[in-house]
Amino acid sequence: MRDSLVRIKSSLFPRLVFDRTSLDKHIEALTEANSEIAKERDSLLLELNSLRSMKGGNTFLFEGYDIPIDLMQLTGGGPDTFETISRQHTENLRRWIGLEPQHTLLEIGCGIGRDAIPLSKILTAGRYIGIDIIGRSIEWCKSHISAHNPNFQFYHFDVDDQLHNATGKTATTDIRLPADDQSVDRIILFSVFTHMLREDIEHYLREFRRVLKPGGLVYGTTFIFDDAILASARATNLTIFDLRFEHPLEEGCRINDPVHPLGAVAFTKGAWDGMIERSGLTYAKPNLKGAWSGFYSDAEDGQDVVILTRGD
Ligand SMILES: C[S@@+](CC[C@H](N)C(=O)[O-])C[C@H]1O[C@@H](n2cnc3c(N)ncnc32)[C@H](O)[C@@H]1O
Known part of the structure; x- marks a missing residue:
């Protein structure tokens, strides 16, 4: 009995090795074909969108949505960067705070849905606000x-x-976020703290503490400066916004343009520490380094990022 089992096993073994090898080859070919299809699709979309704009079209096709270009431009970017930035945002969220289908996610300053659209494929069993x-x-x-x-x-x-x-007609400090206490897993803000002053940010941080579940996380991008970072930003001038932050507004806070104070606002790490502590939140991870100033050779996002959680 044992001998015949061994005979069957050894006669099956080469077959299994063969099947496994050919399966691996098929998987490899499919993966390659998949990435070719994705490349082809991206370049067709690019062509389609540039044809539309040549014909004077005022919308941009993105993941099946026809997005009005004037509203898109209010996010600080246009059709040329919309798709790439959207992809980078989702990749960074997955990498640094993790996203799960059942999560409840709150986005402040969601704009025209640059992040909501890809998130609709991820939060399939959860909720987005x-x-x-x-x-x-x-x-x-x-x-x-x-x-x-x-x-x-x-x-x-x-x-x-x-x-x-x-x-x-109202102020940020009047906002009560539309979420119950301790009901939210993730809160995200891309390029929103960069347009806000301390009092309003602190109001939001206190609201975040109220709505976050224990263990919930906040991912918020911001400009963080010190003398060396400012010197680098001025020397490299990497963005189209000429970010020099020459105007001190208050201790630990500088603005880029006194005529449009909310155009770009930057804080020191010390100013962030104070805002976070006063709101009852705490850092969940070290801040991510932003590429905007040209100061970090190992930048992890376009702007600096604070990743926060409840302080208890
Ligand atoms: C640079 S856009 C970024 C939009 C979006 N996060 C994205 O990446 O596509 C900044 C957005 O924040 C919004 N915003 C500015 N101040 C806000 C506030 N106090 N509360 C909520 N949203 C705000 C603006 O209306 C705008 O849509």
Whole structure:
């Protein structure tokens, strides 16, 4: 009996090795074909979008959504960078704070859905709450993104803001975030703290402490400076926004343009430490290094990033 089993096993073994090898080859070929298809799709989309703009089109096709270019431009970027930035945002979120299908995620300053659209493929069993102060962007997100994804909800807050909503009637400090206490797994802000002053940031941080679940995480991009970083930013001038931060606003805070104070706001690490401590949050990880100033050769995101959690 044992001998015949050994005979069967040894006669099957070469067959199994052969099958496994040919399976591996098929997987490799499929992976290659897949990446070729993705490249082809990206270049066709690029061509389609440039044909549309040549014909005077005012929308941009992104993951099946026809996005109004004027609203897209209010995010500080246009059709040439929209897709790449969106992909980088999602990759960084996966890498640094992790995303799971059942997560509840709150995005502050969601704009026209540059992150919500890819997130709709990830948060399939969870919930997304996006808020912004630009009414038209939120209306667009509701009627396009929520229409296909009922678990994605968008809220407009009519905050008075010289840059994004000059006729607004309320203030950030009046906002109560539309989420129950301890109900949110992840909070994200891309290029939003960079347009806010200390009092408003501290209000949001206190709200984050209220709505975050224990163990929940905040990923917020910001400009963090010290003398060496400022010197590097001025010498390298890597962005299109001429970020020199020559104007001190208060201790630990500088603005780039006194005519448009909210155009770009930067803080020292010490100023961030104080805001975080006063709000009852704490750092979950060391800050990520931003590429904007040219100071770090091993930058991890375009802007610096604070990753926070509840302080208890
Ligand atoms: C540079 S855009 C980035 C948009 C989006 N995060 C993205 O990466 O596509 C900044 C966004 O923050 C929003 N914003 C500015 N101040 C805000 C505030 N106090 N509360 C909520 N959103 C705000 C603006 O309306 C704008 O949509």
